[in-house]
Amino acid sequence: IADAEENLGESEVRxxxxxxxxxxxxxxxxxxxxxxxxxxxxxxVAVGQKMDLVFYTLQIGLFYMDFDLISxxxxxxxxxxxxxxxxxxxxxxxxxxGLYCMSTRNFKKAANLFLDSIxxxxxxxxxxxxxxxFYTVLTSIISLDRVSLKQKVVDAPExxxxxxxxxxxxxxxxxLYDCQYKSFFLAFCM
Numbered sequence: 001i002a003d004a005e006e007n008l009g010e011s012e013v014r015x016x017x018x019x020x021x022x023x024x025x026x027x028x029x030x031x032x033x034x035x036x037x038x039x040x041x042x043x044x045v046a047v048g049q050k051m052d053l054v055f056y057t058l059q060i061g062l063f064y065m066d067f068d069l070i071s072x073x074x075x076x077x078x079x080x081x082x083x084x085x086x087x088x089x090x091x092x093x094x095x096x097x098g099l100y101c102m103s104t105r106n107f108k109k110a111a112n113l114f115l116d117s118i119x120x121x122x123x124x125x126x127x128x129x130x131x132x133x134f135y136t137v138l139t140s141i142i143s144l145d146r147v148s149l150k151q152k153v154v155d156a157p158e159x160x161x162x163x164x165x166x167x168x169x170x171x172x173x174x175x176l177y178d179c180q181y182k183s184f185f186l187a188f189c190m
Contacts, residue, residue: 014043021056030060034069051080051089058096059125062103070100088122095123095132102139111139118158133162137173149177 017040024033034057041053054077061070077093098113114136117123121132140153153159154177163170168190175183 010043014040014049017043018053021053025056025060030064033060047080047084048086048089051077051085051093054080055089055092055096055125058100062096062099062126065103067100067104074100088120091117091120092123095121095126098139099126099135102135107139108143111136111143114139115152118156130162130166133159134166134169137163137169141173141176146177 017036021033021036021040024036037053037057041050044050044053054073057073058070058077060066061073074093074097077096081090081093094113094117098110098117101107101110101113114132118133118136121129123132127135137153137159140149144152154173163173168187171183171190172187175181175187
């Protein structure tokens with residue numbers, strides 16, 4: 001960082017601070033990572049880069065289940081989007097917010113957020129696509145009515161391509177929808 005401040009430009013200084021932030025995140029130093037992310041943010045000009053810093057903060061919050069930090073970060077991200085933000089980051093934010101809603105048992109909102117971003121999922125830093133589909137199906141089963149479940153989940157091509165790879169999820173969803181409760185409870189136990 002000292003070398004970057006003396007010999008290099010502003011973007012290199014920012015990258016050095018970001019590297020230090022990522023190091024603290026990697027070793028699990030929550031307070032130091034959050035402090036370093038704030039320093040990095042003060043060196044950041046672009047809205048997209050500021051959004052990326054908010055995503056790192058959200059990852060820390062989700063790891064430690066710090067709901068206050070997550071809530072504040074989501075609000076901050078939404079405010080940044082008012083100043084301009086790209087579509088890809090907005091969809092990533094939906095997945096982060098959906099995971100937060102799922103953690104706080106707001107399954108209806110989580111299902112809606114997950115379903116909105118199902119075709120544009122790029123949040124592989126949180127979990128793989130199969131896990132995302134699993135969460136989407138579970139939150140949808142809990143919160144959607146029968147007609148919406150059929151339209152948005154049971155017949156969704158994005159879900160149909162992946163659901164067979166997840167053990168027992170297809171039986172779980174389809175047996176509930178088809179009112180085959182014996183099969184449903186067997187799949188539920190698996």
